Amino acid sequence: MNWIRNIKSNMNSWAILSIVFIILILLPNLSIIFQFFSEPNENWAHIREYMLNTYIKNSLILVVAVGVLSAIVGSSLAWIISAYQFPLRNFFQWGLILPLAIPPYIGAYTYHGIINYTGVIQTTLRNQFGVTVDQQYFDIMNMPGTIFIFVIFLFPYVFTITKAFLARQSTSLIENARLLGSNPWKIYFKIVLPLARTSIVAGVSLVILEVLNDYGVVKYYGIQTFTTAIFQTWFGLGDLASAIKLSGTLMLIILGLLIAERVLRGRKRFSFTTTKVKLLKPVQLKGVSKWVAFSYATTVFAVAFIIPFIQLIYWATLTYEQFFSEDLLSVIGNTIMVALIAATLITIMAIVISNFSRLHRGLTAKLFPKVTILGYSIPGAVIAVGIVTLFIGIDKFMYQNTLVSSYVLSTSIFMLVFAYVVRYLAVAYNSIESGFERIGTSFTEASRILGQNITKSFFKVDLKLIRGAIFGGFILAFIDILKELPLTLILRPFNFETLATNAFQYASNEMIHEAAVPSILIIIISAIAIYFFHHVLERE
């Protein structure tokens, strides 16, 4: 009776908790998949006939254009900064990650505010130079404008991953090429791009997932995508069933993209040739090329961070009395509270699942990490659809069996927290998993042989050794939740505002100045975390 023994000896509290967590994560996704195949209604026929093509076309244009452009901007900056020395290079190392602190929807309304008729550019032109421009050329609320916004605020994903890769890469190839005297362009296209392909694709896939997740930018700029369509059918038409069908379609598209990513990455996921790390030594640039590199980095930094940030500060000074309003304080309190609770839950679940899967052999242990990534690949609006149907189902069941007197779950903050957990588990998981990978299993094994069980070993040994990774994972999840928009808009209880929904709603109501204060708070908290994170990583 071998298998009974095997199951019995593998069934510890870590295994049981992991299984429970994984089932919780899967439930909302399953609830979409089941209902995806239900009988369609008239709305759906109409949507499929007249609108689905537009959604698919717009979403694909965005994905392709933003993917390609952010790959170019991100990888070229990563290359310049890894390989060359020029003024302010050390600052740009982490400065160019800062645009991530500005959520694209905030960037979107800020740039609209800068460029439109009453914005700083046009007013200056009119008042100082008496020039009135053709509005047609000063409109950002269109497809190219949307692409621009996504690229400048999302390219750092490609930049950081590629830069980290280039830093670890055994450098002989690049150095040889450089010594051979080929010009930088040639090196970039012939060597860096193919060599760093894996990490560029990894970065671009994060960018694409963000683009598909976005609701704020496309809604504000009036671009019809899947996400806006889900919102519209659900809240505009009150048709949850069709929203589910849209969500299922989007999940299929994402599945296709993820498979494409696998193929593009190639078989080798990590192409380190040697384990010995030789740091890439930057070459001092001289003359014109020094200033070209400097101007390129500076321009990107200005456009993607400084300009919108200064504009927001200026607007905030116009409405600073709001700083002290009680409303704002309660919004800050709400935001930090849900983010803390959800990030803590996420961290605990990530620790449990990753510890389980590293200490056990077998199929389940291998599949669990894949499930944690699921939520991160699926847009917030889709997760929201899944979770609402799930919770309403549970509520209905409890109500009909008179366990409760009204729908409690689907009207509570619990639903929102649960959604954050499903969506951002992967963020903390990746960080914690890499921490575990760094220490390996031998300390745990030594501890167990010395008489401590898995749980005691975890608290006495593993936890102490991966504190940094755990904290890092917590911070990353916290920041993502702080900025989150589509899930929060859909799932928050009545009258519950976070900084993100607050900013977005002011902006949607054309109260851009009022939107500035919550926006700046989000940016500053995120920027501090990024700075901190970059330095923790640097030291480790």
Place this chain on the structure above:
Amino acid sequence: MFVHIRDLQYRYSNSDHLTINKFNLTINKGEITTILGESGSGKSTLLRLIAGLEMPSKGNIMVGDDCMCSQSKFVQPERRGIGMVFQDYALFPHMTVSENIKFGLVKWSRKDKKARLQEVLELVNLEGYEKRYPYELSGGQQQRVALARALAPKPKLLLFDEPFSNLDADLQIKIREELRKILKTTGVTSIFVTHDQEDAQALADRIVILRGGEVSQNGTPEEIFGTDCDISDRIAVKPRVLSRT
């Protein structure tokens, strides 16, 4: 018979052949057994099976009067009372020498812990190093801490996974003699894994030669390498047993 392993079989889930096959071994109490085999022959895997870090697909393991593993039973490593010195020592980097050594003394009183700490420190000749952290010790000292840590809880059986492979040659010979003395003083039964014939000869009461996961020879050092060589000669002996056939 103190240790009794019968018909042990194991295969890694991602491997297509048996890593350990039809492995049988019996050991008397207090004996030092060396398992000699080329790299990749399954030595580490075997130790991991005995320690309970892997679960065999077949076979029984008995230590003392306790069944550790059979078709219907599997004792978790923390409950086996078996000690192990790892190839890379696996000293906890965030603990001092004394914390490392006291780690396995679960449920001992404070006083007993302290007394035991002094006892094993003396045994491995490391008095005065209690407060150091592992990274503040040399390779040889780290190894002795690992030994002290494994000995401290008085294990029924002590396993060594190529404990000398990280030391330079001079130190290796010195520590090897010391180790045999320590093991004989404490009288602990031990299994010692190596790919180095000299190590095996210098330490073992009994040598088992492992090839491709199966026992290919089993006997005293004299039976295996012949009686005609004394210790000093052994160093010159060609590793004929290990040369590929």
